Amino acid sequence: MTRFEYLLMRVGDNIRLIAVGAWALAFVGIFAAVWRFHGIWLFYLFCTVVLSVLVLQWAQSMHRRHIREAPLPRFLQRKLRETYPHLSPRDCELVERGLRQFFLACVHSNRQFVAMPSRAVDALWHEFILHTQAYKHWCRDALGFFLHHTPAEALGPKARHNDGLRRAWYWACKEESIDPKAPSRLPLLFALDAKFAIPNGFTYVPDCSDIGQKSDAGGTGGGTYCGTSFSDGSHSGSSGDFGGADSSDGGGDGGGCGGGGD
Incomplete structure (x- = not known):
């Protein structure tokens, strides 16, 4: 630049x-x-x-x-493999792409709350933020504001608690030219945990019909969630305001990313 x-x-x-x-x-x-x-x-x-x-x-x-x-620090992928030794270098590159997709969702959301839907990507993000100067400079150039880290979260039963995940879903789908209301496949950010068998990871499928009966959390009792739950009007609120609902301020099942200043 x-x-x-x-x-x-x-x-x-x-x-x-x-x-x-x-x-x-x-x-x-x-x-x-x-x-x-x-x-x-x-x-x-x-x-x-x-x-x-x-x-x-x-x-x-x-x-x-x-x-x-812009390149991310090279040590991040090494740190990720220390956390998940079964990942290959190619796998780590895909997780890095997932982190970039998450950052893009934060930019598109204009500092509104965006939740992290992947434990693998969350681990990479966490390693990045520990190196404060490098992360601060990245946030300045990539986002225009300092993005604080909070843990990954899963889809919850209360609509107002899912705003951050819905923004992540909407913008990740848009990045890959996927219809967020009728997805034929998962965007990378939502597919990584299952793809790499991340322990306690969040498993998503594109459509609820692919997993049969949904649980109260929007998926099956086994911890599988479906993309269409983000627009079904019951768990995720109205699909008409995808990407633009008010911040949930980290409420619900976990945290997310906030867009506060330095």
């Missing part, structure tokens, strides 16, 4: 403050010019809005690019 791109990204991170200042300046211009210049204030407001939107979109695109392309 060039210095110019980084500066633009930092501008985007503070877009709310910039927009407030720009709007204040615009209204000053209204009172000064509306009677003399007839309509120039509308053009002024239009330019302010357009500039704010463009800067924000540029900043978000830079964050997404950094998440997808």
Whole structure:
């Protein structure tokens, strides 16, 4: 990332403050010019809005690019194999891709709560955050804010407690061009624990019909959960606000990731 791109990204991170200042300046211009210049204030407001939107979109695109392309510390995969010795180097690369998918969901969710659905990815994330300086710099360049770590969680019976998982599901599906309401397969982030037989991991299948009768937790009594539970209206709330429900503030079966500042 060039210095110019980084500066633009930092501008985007503070877009709310910039927009407030720009709007204040615009209204000053209204009172000064509306009677003399007839309509120039509308053009002024239009330019302010357009500039704010463009800067924000540029900043978000830079964050997404950094998440997808910037290398993660090489020691993380070694640490992951110490936790799960049965994983191969290729397996660890897939878990790293899952962590990137999770970070992308956090960026898309605009600092709203996003829960971690995978114990394997959670272990990698936890190792990363222990190295505070490297993690702080990553958060700055990839997210624009410091992302605090809290444990992985499973789908719960109360709709308001599943908002964070629903955001993770929605954006992980979108990243892989999967319909989140009618998935034909699982996005990587939700498939890893079962794929690698992670102890006490969370097992998902795309459709509830694949596992028969659902339990109160949205899956079977054996701990299997289904993607369609995120949009069935009973356990996960309305499917109409996928990715945009209010934060559950870490309530329910576990934690998630919050979007607080430094």
